[in-house]
Amino acid sequence: MVPSYKLTYFATAGYAEPIRYLLSYGNIEFEDFRFKREEWPQLKEKMPFGHVPVLEHNGKKGCQSVAIARYVAKQVGLMGNDDWEDLEIDAIVDSIKENSTKLLPIRFETDEEKRKALRETAVKETLPYSLKPLEAFAQKNNGYLAVGRLTWADLYFVSLSEGINRLAGFDIMKDYPNLHALINKVLEIPSIRKWIETRPKIEP
Template sequence: MPNYKLTYFNMRGRGEPIRYIFAYMNAEYEDIRIEPENWPAIKPSIPYGKLPVLEVDGVILHQSLAIGRYLARKAGLSGKTDLDDARIDALLDSIDDFITAFPWSYEVDAEAKKKQDEYLKTAAPPLLAELEKSLGDKQWFVGDSVSLVDFYWDTFSEDLESFHADFAKDYHKLQALKKRVRAIPAIAAWIKRRPITKL
C-alpha cells in the first residue's frame, strides 16, 4: 500500500470526496488539516498555491478531481468501460462548474447571503433537473455500482445545505442517492468518526 498524505483545510469541501474514497478502500492515510490562519505561511510551498494536494510515496498530486480520479481507479469507483468513464467525468465537471461559480463566503452577512441565495435560485434548478434526469430510475449515476460522481454529489450537496438548508430538497431521486451513498458501511463509519466542521 502506498504512503498517502492528504493536505487540505480543516473542513469537508474539496477534501471530502477524497476522504470518502480512502474510507471506501479502507486505506490508511495522513489527514493533514490546515487552519486558515496558517495558510499564508504554507501556501508558497504548495504546487499552484491551491489545496488539496495528495502526496503518494513522495510524489505530490494537485487538483482535487485529478486526485479523485486517480484514487477512484484504485478503489473500483471508476466506470466499467471508457464510455462510462466519460459519462462520470462529464457529470463530475458539470457539478464542479456549479460549485466553482458558487459565491463562497464564510462571513455571515446580508450581502453574501443575498448573492448565495440568488445563485442557488437561478443556477441550481437547471443543474439539479439535469442531474435527476441523468440518474433516472437507476441506483447510481453511471452503471450498476457506486462511483466517484455519487460521492461527489453527496459531499458537495451537504456543503451547499450548510448555506441553504433546502438545497435540492425537492429532488427526491437525488436525495435518495445521498442516502444510498451514506448507507455504504465504510462511508457511514467515516461520517460517524470524522471531525465535526462547519463545512
Template sequence: MAPVKLIYFDVTALGEPIRYILHYSDTEFEDERLTSEQFGPRKPTFPLGKLPVLELDGKTVHQSVAISRYLAKKAGLAGKDDWESLLCDIAVDSILDLKSAFSGFHYDNNEESKKTKKELALSTTIPYYLGKFEEILKENGGHFVNGQLTWADFWFAGLADYLNYMAGKDILADSPGLKALKTKVEELPAIKKYLANRPAVRF
C-alpha cells in the first residue's frame, strides 16, 4: 500500500481536523506542511489548485470535508448507521457555517468594512451559532451526535484555535460545553501525543 500523505499549509485551519482523525485512527502518514512561498510553484499540481489534499493508494484527492468523511468512516467515527451519518454531516456543515461568519470579516482587505463585519459577527451571528451548539451538546451527552465521539467533534475541536485566531479572543469563554468538548478531544491519547509533538504553528 502506498504511503498516506496529507499536504496542507503550516497552520491548523482546515488541515487540523484531518490530522486529528488520522492520528486518532493510528494511520501512519506524512504530514507535509507548505509555506505560502512553497505553495505558489506547486499550486498547478493540485486539484483545483487548493489545499488540503490527501495522497493515498496512488491517488490524490481534495476537499477537506470529503477527505474527513472518508477517513472517519474507516475509523468508526461516522456514526453507527445512515441516520447518525447524516447527523454528522449536518453538524459539520453547521460548523462550517460558523467558520464562514469568521472568514467573512477576517479576509476582508477593507479595514472599514472589516471592522463593521467583525462587530456584527461577534455580537450576533457567532453567539447565535455557539448557543445552538451548546444546546445540541446538552442534548447529546457532550457530543454533537447521539452521545458518541464522531468526526463532527474532531472538526469543532480542530478548528477552534483557528476561529479564536480570527476573532482575536477566546470565543469559547462563555460556552462551557464546547470548551469541555475541545478539551475532551485534545485529551484523547493519540491527539494529546500529537499536540505535544506538533510543529510550531501560527494558529
C-alpha cells in the first residue's frame, strides 16, 4: 500500500526531522523523499514558496516546517488540551526554532578558523541563552517542556538536539540534566526508537 503522506526535504535531517519524529510517533507511514542539493534547482519551482520541507497528502501540498509539525501533532494527539496550552507549546517550539537557526552559519562556514570562532560563540553564548530557559521549563513541567506532559514541543526539541550537539562539537545537553533526561525519555518511546534504528544513516 502506498503511503498517503509524502515528505520532501534535502538528504539530511534538518527541519524535516521533527516532522519525521511526529509521523513515526503516530505510526503514520510516509514516503521520506530526500534529494541531493544539486537537484534543488529543478525541484524548487514546484514547491510552495520555493522552500522545503513540503508535506503532500491527497494531492495537496503543505509547507513551512513548524506549520507541518503542528498539523501532524494534531493527527497524533500531541497538542494541548485548550488554546492556552497550545500557546505555551507554540511558544516553546518557536523559541527552539529561532535559536537553532542562529547555529546554521556554523554548518555552512567553510573557513575552519571562522567556523571555530562561530562554534565558540555558540557554546559560550547562543546555546546557554536558549537552553537555560528550556532546562527551567523541563524542571517545572514534570520533565517535559510544557503543560506537564509529553507534547509535540518535546519531540521537536529532541529531534533537533542531535544536530545541535553536532554543531556544538560535543554533547552540550549533558550540562542540562532535565533536558538530557527528556532526550533519553523520548528516545525510548518504541515508535521513536524504531525510527532512529531504521532511518537513513545520513548526518543531521
